[in-house]
Amino acid sequence: MKPRTMFEKIWDNHIVHQEEGSPSLLYIDLHLVNEVTSPQAFEGLRLAGRKVRRPDLTFATTDHNVPTKDRFNITDPIAKQQVDTLIQNCKEFGVPIADLHSPDQGIVHVIGPELGLTLPGKIIVCGDSHTSTHGAFGTLAFGIGTSEVEHVLATQCLQQSRLKTIQVNVNGELSFGITAKDLILAIIAKFGTDFATGYVIEYTGEAIRKLTMEERMTVCNMTIEGGARAGLIETDETTFRYLEGRRNSPKGENWTRAVEEWKQLFTDPGATYDLTVEIDAYEIAPQITWGTSPGMGTDITKAVPQLEDFKIVNEQRAAVAALKYMGLTPGTPMKEIKINRVFIGSCTNGRIEDLREVAKVAKGYKVASAVNAIIVPGSQAVKKQAEEEGLHEIFLEAGFEWRDAGCSMCLGMNSDEVLPGERCASTSNRNFEGRQGRGARTHLVSPAMAAAAAVIGYFTDVRNWKFN
């Protein structure tokens, strides 16, 4: 048999029907559903008199709209209606849901893996672009629009044209103090926000193999910010250790058999990617974005770029617009940028390891008086775990707000917004204009960098941090 990439193996395994010149009809093993991108899909089913074909392969939660304090009291009537609509739709169509009363509730890309729903070799879709997160498990996972949500609800399948593949090979090891967030921000800064449009990325190399599952999720999560719909990482003992014993992981003989199958999900020697790019891990410094696109980032040791640095006319114009929006002057050292807000959380960096990093930095310090800093766990399970470890005491002692789970200030669909002109150190994934609130200025950083910025009041190189 012709050597195949991991992507090709998973794709081929899911073809239900294929016609020459047409997209493949692919089977979807798991469909994750949220309140924002599903109401029109359920309505479409009702109008067409269709049912959800496989409610038992579908799982819903409320994450985008939910309050992170006083969580049962959604004061925005339109948001409340959307949350209630999801609950009602799940009831009507028999779809399992982790609503606000469930201890499993959280950001869908955090709870899927936690519950063992995310398994290697599956195809997972969700009406959310950060579905790429699940690729950390050797799972083909990608975001879809609401029409496709309806399509999957009705058929448990999707029509998709085969994507091309890019190998992103990360040479060597990450240096001390450098996180998975710095790695993915550096990749996007180096190659651009659309370098992988039309492709699936497979991440390879020593640095990737050494990442924990949560770190791999951070990398795959922001894969969409490089234009790729999905990222993939080959399974290994790290994957299996994470999954064993989780509620939806296979058990007993099924587990043994599954692990053997998952071990076959590697790219065969001799298989070819459509493109390969390389990055050296040891060259990566803590990253921080200065602009309004995730690719507009640089090292903490550097400065806001000069306009002459942009050789392409459209890029230079984009930089001019971004700097105006961000209120930044070229040449300003990144370490001199002062902040008002800190947001720690999101499907990128709202997991327990992220919170442990924050606690390490924050321990024995106070949040700067000019800064308002919130920590929003990615799920209620993460919150519980953090409290069992006593992390919340460090946060509260330092002056961080300690919230309930949700997407929160990553996109500010609930009341967690950054005000016009305020500057926020954020562990989320997008620094678009208005993303965190109209006029909000977002700088994307790692959890450790955000925690350090919260204490000092401006950005600082966390490699020089004095840990207590």
Add this chain to the structure above:
Amino acid sequence: MEPFKRLTSKVSPLDRVNVDTDAIIPKQFLKRIERSGFGEFLFYDWRYNGNGQLNADFALNNPQYANSNILVTRSNFGCGSSREHAPWALLDYGFKVIIAPSFADIFYNNCFKNGILPVILSEEYVEKLFQSTYTDADYQIAVDLVSQTVTDNLGLNVSFEANSYRKECLLEGLDDISISLEHLLKIDDYENNIPDYYRVKV
């Protein structure tokens, strides 16, 4: 879905790269549970100033483009969030064709599901369209999906690529759920091999 075949219209210029779906339709408007009525919120933060007044500097607010059905813009249009509210807003506002050097994948896909034709032209031709629409208040182009061409009265005649399957769906306004359901037996067959532990346990 409304079929799309051919359209002649003025061209609205949106001269920015990397226009993300947050900019196309900001998050506060995603809470509605309907599919309709998003047009009034299209490009909200750019169309309106903080006080809710129209922003006169934003090109689409120029009365010249009031009835335009074609948007020309720069590379990586529609990046970011998968929200289908973005094409809903564009369509509801009146755009049926979007021309750019490149599109983000999910957005591109979402357009076809809603009867919007996304057309990829080279940077050079896109630049030409910008210049023509800036210099001539009455400038119009014709976009023809059957012949896969963009033409104007000044001699422009450029062809664009279209996936044959997507082209057919758009020309006929086909519902692709019905197309998939034609393969119901194959779906049943495939399902027999799904491991039992894939069923969600809560």
